[in-house]
Amino acid sequence: MNLKKLTVFGSLCLLAGTLAACGKANANQSQKTLHLMQTSDLTSLDTSNTADLTQWNVLQQSMEGLYRMNAKNQVVGAMAEKVVKPTNHGKTYTFHLRPSAKWSNGDAVTAQDFVTSWRRSVSPNSTSGYNYIYEGIKNATQVSAGKKPVSSLGVQAVNDHTLKVTLSHAMPYLSKMLTMPAFFPQDHRVVAKYGKTYGATSTKMAYNGPFTVQHWTGTNDTWNLVKNSHYYDKSAIKLSKMTMQVVKDPTTAHNLFEQGELDDATVSGVTAQGVQHDKHLKHVNKAGTYYLRFNLANNHALRNQNLRRALNLVLNKAQLTKKVLSDGSTAAYNYVTPSLVTDPTTGKDFGTETKNSETYDVAKAQKLWAKGLKELGKSSVTLKLVSDDTTVSKNVDQFVQASVKQNLSNAHVSVMALPAKSTTSAVQSGNFDMDSTLWLADYADPVSFFDILTKTNPQNYGKYADATFNTQVNEAHGVNATNQKAYWQNMRTAAQRLNQTAAVLPLYNMTESHLVNQKLTGVVYHSVGENDYTRASFK
Structure with a gap:
């Protein structure tokens, strides 16, 4: 994935000659808001339109595909109830969706939401640059080339909660791929409502993950993620809110961390040199x-x-x-x-x-x-x-x-x-x-x-x-x-x-050199894919 970076928090202030915790981010012992950063602009939430690191970092917290990666880097069920084994010599997958899965607007998550999303993303009109990732799914290459209609793509809604995927050849790594944002569903009702402007702002979306995106107008460099009351596993979500802001300069990121404005901040260059022995430093190999x-x-x-x-x-x-x-x-x-x-x-x-x-x-x-x-x-x-x-x-x-x-x-x-x-x-x-x-x-x-x-x-x-x-x-x-x-x-x-x-x-x-609030726990820093903050909490 063509990407950039993220950041951290944990605040310090010099008080009476000693380092002590300060700032708003850890002033409250029962903190429920996580303050994060991105190092580049958010340009779209529509995975059929754009694919970059900031977008995927945001969607990692607010959406889910058929599968997700757990804290042990294992593929586990998400919208699909469990990881399934293929049939037909590895070329047919039948997924059974969770009946309890809902979108943030209350709509049920259905097999048609995956069909709609995948067809939009594989079509010749897709501008994400990621239609190639569907190669191996029946007719995907021909659809992307405009030689076959999107309806011929090997993905079928058997019924509301059964999705059938047919491949042109076996893909042993498909289960890993299905955790990617490129394969996330899109509420087909919302797509029909907004058309080409789907995902252009946070309100022109529905979210099926742990959080919903709010207050992103399509151009601003700050936005929030708020706990999704419709998420099927909401009891596992301890945070009530995440804030995100675009911070392109590592010195600014460091300063915001010290001021308690960030709980997780990435730094580099001269700024990183100065914090290599900081107790808040965490190296994340990607x-x-x-x-x-x-x-x-x-x-x-x-x-x-x-x-x-x-x-x-x-x-x-x-x-x-x-x-x-x-x-x-x-x-x-x-x-x-x-x-x-x-x-x-x-x-x-x-x-x-x-x-x-x-x-x-x-x-x-x-x-x-x-x-x-x-x-x-x-x-x-x-x-x-x-x-x-x-x-x-x-x-x-x-x-x-x-x-x-x-x-x-x-x-x-x-x-x-x-x-x-x-x-x-x-x-x-x-x-x-x-x-x-x-x-x-x-x-x-x-x-x-x-x-x-x-x-x-x-x-x-x-x-x-x-x-x-x-x-x-x-x-x-x-x-x-x-x-x-x-x-x-x-x-x-x-x-x-x-x-x-x-x-x-x-x-x-x-x-990545992260400065991290020492009270922050439960973050999964994946070496492959995006960091997962959805199960984080403050101790």
Whole structure:
């Protein structure tokens, strides 16, 4: 998932020469309100329209799909009463929904709500960039391409509380995927009422999860989540309210934490350096890789492989993580994050066994750069680097810009730090040479990373198109889906091909430095997916 970050709280004040708890967030011993932050704007609540980290973080607290991940990272029933086993050689799933499940407006959660949601998200009109995630469900690829009607998608409401899903081939990882916000239902009555404006504000939605979103107008940077009285498991929800605010600067986040305005705050850079021994600090390792997306379209210089390899070699990633980020993040030498999953056929960590052998080497980078310019018939190149306007992204951009300027002759990086909507627009329209972005695994499998780089994937904004890579991923999804040995060979070959062609430039592996209110308990910090605050409480 293409994402950004979150934050924390736990307040301190200097009183009579000692550190003591202060601020409104822990003034009340029976605190029922949790104060959180997001590091980028909320642009939509409609998963068929948008897919980004802030949206998914909000929906994680306010919606539920057929399944959810519990505190032990196990898939358990949510809207479905239990986890089911497929029939028909792994190609048919029949889910029985909870009769007690309701939307926040009192409507019953029905099988039709899943049909409506999935059809909207897989259709050619979907703008989320996530219709590819349905590949494997019968006719999904043809529907997304406009070759078949959405009604042909392999999802059927047998009756109000029975949902049947038919696959074109077995998908052993489907249960993990069904916990993702991309597969959440949408109240079909509410969708019919609001049409294209569904999810454009918090009032043009219904929520089936533990909380409901309130006071988000579509543009404001603060909103609330209030306990949902219709949630089937409301007795497990101890909080009455969450507040969320957009905080793009880590220093501001730190200050808000100290003032008691946040219970959970993420910090980075110089701010993170100063709190590495703070008793409130919690490092959260995420299965995500920050990287530079290259634009490989024919009218862009980075279609040249040697230029891409040179850029990968000219960046001292260890220096980036230690001196620029200083938040516990580690240098990335592979697109797939280490610790995501163990390759069962080798017993080795997949991200480690497939890491790129080409690392920091300025001399080699300079030779490759000169060779690439010659192949293009150019004497110099100016590269437009687009990213969001958060402090962290700006610092990383400056590091990339300075490294290129210092080490590569006839090279210049022009940085454009833009608000989230503008960044998305620039990338989707191809108005960039490099884009600073993040991919956070949707589920614990390398294919979650690989899918977005396949030729026809709607999120392949860099236009990477390599026949060998595409073949490996297609075989993994198809003929080798249930052949473990062949599947993991496909995964290793795909990873090696990305390294050989310098498809993207991995920068660093995602580690969040959270400052956390020490009274806060019950938060589930998932390494894959979004953090779950729904069962949190204050001790």
